[in-house]
Amino acid sequence: MSGFPSDGLPGEGYGPETSRRYRARLVVEGGLARLIDETGTVLAEGPARHAARIAGGPSRAVLQGGWVFETRDHDALEAALGPARGDWLRRAETWHPRLAAVVAGCLIGVWLIWRYGLDLLVAAAIALTPPTLVAAIDRGNLAAIDRVLAKETALPEVQQAEIAALASAAPPPPHGPYRLMLRDMPMIGPNAFALPGGTVVLTDQFAQTFPDPDVIAAVLGHEIAHVSARHGLRQLYRSLSVYVLVALIAGDVGPVLENVLLEGNLLLSLAYSRAHEHEADALGIEIAARAGFDPAALIRFFEELDRITGAQGPAWRSTHPLSADRARAVRDLLGQGG
DSSP: OSSOOOOOOEEEOOOOTTTEEEEEEEEEEEEEEEEETTTTTEEEEEEEEEEEEOOOOEEEEEOOOOOOOEEOOOHHHHHOOOOOOOOHHHHHSSOHHHHHHHHHHHHHHHHHHIIHHHHHHHHHHHHHHHHHHHHHHHHHHHHHHHHTOOOOSSHHHHHHHHHHHGGSSSSSSSSSSOOEEEETTTOOSSSSOOOOTEEEEHHHHHHHOOHHHHHHHHHHHHHHHHHHTTTTHHHHHTTHHHHHHHHHSSSOOOOOOOHHHHHOOGGGGGGOOOHHHHHHHHHHHHHHHHHTSSSTTTHHHHHHHHEEEHHOGGGGGGSSSSSSHHHHHHHHTOOOOO
16 A cells, blocks of 8 residues: 555545445555445445545545545545646645746736737727717717706807818718717816717807807817827727727626716716827818818917916826927927927
């Protein structure tokens, strides 16, 4: 016999297809095992294999005829019958300095996915997004805005028509026709924003605070540029990257993603990156110029915005570049730098 005393390894035995338990001992000699109960009766005899080593539980051996033997003396059973099948997983879970390298590798892998793989995932998600879904995002957000924050515009019809004409100079829409919507939104104040599907909203308060048609055209051109470059959808998918990854792996994320996309609670709080804002400024002045407006009005808007809001703090504190920096960049684009 090998690995434990000649009177056998103590433990418990279970008959085939029964949960009845016997106090028993296992004796291994010459490659054969005998399972003997406490009265000395041989319950099973023949070849045996070390079937499992359960973390925090017993080790298990299976004998001929379906008898099972369990013991807490893991090392003795392993010495007699060899390691259990699948024991490599338990060994891998045991603390070892190599685990630190594994954890570090996992963290590096996550960072690489976030830094480089996420952009590829977002691009693939945008390519696979059907126009009907983007239209639904716009409808859901606009409905939420109208239900909670907005009233019908009170701007004169002449001014409304002038604003609506700007869409004719916009680049081809990526998901559907542009829709320039005017809303009276006292709680929001002077503002303009774009939804991913092509809906651009301008508040009455903005038109009243900045009545210059050139300024309105330049700002709307900027928002249209966000739509044309798919900035809204890119930012939405980046913010929902966890849900997107889960959806790719599991195929379903339940009602959470649908509620976020269609109810508008998240989209309105998203901030574009600094790179997106600079890109939208550059394309926005082109749109305004093609529509016959003065693109330099965007500079005047930023200067007035800086005067109204005061010091904005360092640029790294916000996803939006400072108004002064954006005005300087537009001057450079228009050849007015210096």
